[in-house]
Amino acid sequence: xxxxxxxxxxxxxxxxxxxxxxCAQDMNHEYMSWYRQDPGMGLRLIHYSVGAGITDxxxxxxxxxxxxxxxxxxxxxxxxxxxxQTSVYFCASxxxxxxxxxxxxxxxxxxxVV
Amino acid sequence: AxxxxxxxxxxxxxxxxxxxxxxxxxxxxxxYLFWYVQYPNQGLQLLxxxxxxxxLVKGINGFEAEFKKSETSFHLTKPSAHMSDAAEYFxxxxxxxxxxxxxxxxxxxxxxVLP
Numbered sequence: 001x002x003x004x005x006x007x008x009x010x011x012x013x014x015x016x017x018x019x020x021x022x023c024a025q026d027m028n029h030e031y032m033s034w035y036r037q038d039p040g041m042g043l044r045l046i047h048y049s050v051g052a053g054i055t056d057x058x059x060x061x062x063x064x065x066x067x068x069x070x071x072x073x074x075x076x077x078x079x080x081x082x083x084x085q086t087s088v089y090f091c092a093s094x095x096x097x098x099x100x101x102x103x104x105x106x107x108x109x110x111x112x113v114v
Numbered sequence: 115a116x117x118x119x120x121x122x123x124x125x126x127x128x129x130x131x132x133x134x135x136x137x138x139x140x141x142x143x144x145x146y147l148f149w150y151v152q153y154p155n156q157g158l159q160l161l162x163x164x165x166x167x168x169x170l171v172k173g174i175n176g177f178e179a180e181f182k183k184s185e186t187s188f189h190l191t192k193p194s195a196h197m198s199d200a201a202e203y204f205x206x207x208x209x210x211x212x213x214x215x216x217x218x219x220x221x222x223x224x225x226x227v228l229p
Contacts, residue, residue: 105157
């Protein structure tokens with residue numbers, strides 16, 4: 001049971017480039033989310049999904065896009081990378097109790113935009 | 115809206131001393147509260163959760179937290195700190211927005227354990 005798997009672990013992008021951060025879970029969780037972590041700001045919600053085909057915006061969605069075609073996968077797309085998107089990104093998932101049982105987190109993707 | 119505030123971005127304790135990390139919540143409805151721990155270069159791991167079943171919640175690694183409605187607090191404690199407890203700790207609450215439920219974090223407390 002792998003839990004939540006994020007790839008890549010590290011990435012350096014040039015300003016204006018696009019890329020996709022991958023997230024996959026094998027726990028049949030309905031709920032999946034993307035967070036970014038910046039020093040002194042805790043984790044902020046970017047986008048989330050309550051099931052396949054259903055996504056919604058979180059606190060800081062600008063510059064990011066998501067889709068949920070399967071229960072297992074929830075990729076995060078950076079459309080045109082900016083230095084302000086330098087951060088550590090975490091994917092998380094939970095059961096259909098909408099997170100009341102606690103979320104399971106991936107190990108993160110450290111992204112640097114130069 | 116539901117939110118949490120962590121008091122103290124950095125806390126230092128000596129090995130063997132009491133650990134107390136503070137968290138206050140804001141919620142108009144009974145909250146679902148959590149403590150997570152993040153070790154360096156790792157993801158977040160659930161320490162414990164409050165879901166209204168009991169006010170004193172025991173978690174992993176000897177940590178516990180007490181829900182105090184009168185003080186709107188959910189402080190994390192451990193009787194005796196160990197070097198391996200050095201990490202960043204996050205308090206979190208389920209924020210309700212319409213039909214959506216979103217996990218919202220405090221800004222974190224970095225715990226240093228001194229030998």
